[in-house]
Amino acid sequence: MSATPGDEVDRIVAAWRRERPDLDVTPLDVLSRISRLARHLDLARNSAFARHGLEGWEFDVLSALRRSGKPYQLSPGQLVTQTLVTSGTMTNRVDRLVTRGLVGRSPDPDDRRGVIVALTPSGREVVDAAMSDLLDRERLLLSQLPAVEREHLAATLRGLLEPFDS
Numbered sequence: 001m002s003a004t005p006g007d008e009v010d011r012i013v014a015a016w017r018r019e020r021p022d023l024d025v026t027p028l029d030v031l032s033r034i035s036r037l038a039r040h041l042d043l044a045r046n047s048a049f050a051r052h053g054l055e056g057w058e059f060d061v062l063s064a065l066r067r068s069g070k071p072y073q074l075s076p077g078q079l080v081t082q083t084l085v086t087s088g089t090m091t092n093r094v095d096r097l098v099t100r101g102l103v104g105r106s107p108d109p110d111d112r113r114g115v116i117v118a119l120t121p122s123g124r125e126v127v128d129a130a131m132s133d134l135l136d137r138e139r140l141l142l143s144q145l146p147a148v149e150r151e152h153l154a155a156t157l158r159g160l161l162e163p164f165d166s
Helices: 008-019 026-051 056-067 076-083 087-099 121-142 147-165
Strands: 103-108 111-119
Touching: 008 026, 026 056, 026 121, 056 076, 056 087, 056 103, 056 111, 056 121, 076 087, 076 111, 087 103, 111 121
Parallel strands: none
Antiparallel strands: 103 111
């Protein structure tokens, strides 16, 4: 008798091999696990953000500004590039964050038609707290792997993502 598969993905792969032996289902071994981990990560992220009164998109915009360094400001175009949304979507998001007092808008001194979006002190406070909470939750998700395996996994995933990022 064969050994019992180890996790849910092993069971799914075994079932597909049984039902469709004509298919090479080996991509499921990796990509289904990535997909399942992404779901767990989304839950952890959403929980961390909700604890600080943020939605994921709000964190994305605020963290892009925070990462930019002092004075924590970017043009809407730079925010679009960093968050991978359309300019119309970004305008709406910035409007909503301005209403909440988490960012401010000011004229761009280098472009009469442009604006600068800047993190407010309360925006910086909330994004810093959310980031700390997020990292605690992400560390917990990775806690089962020794440091050397985390480094190897990061390198492997970097290689897998490289064609998409270039």
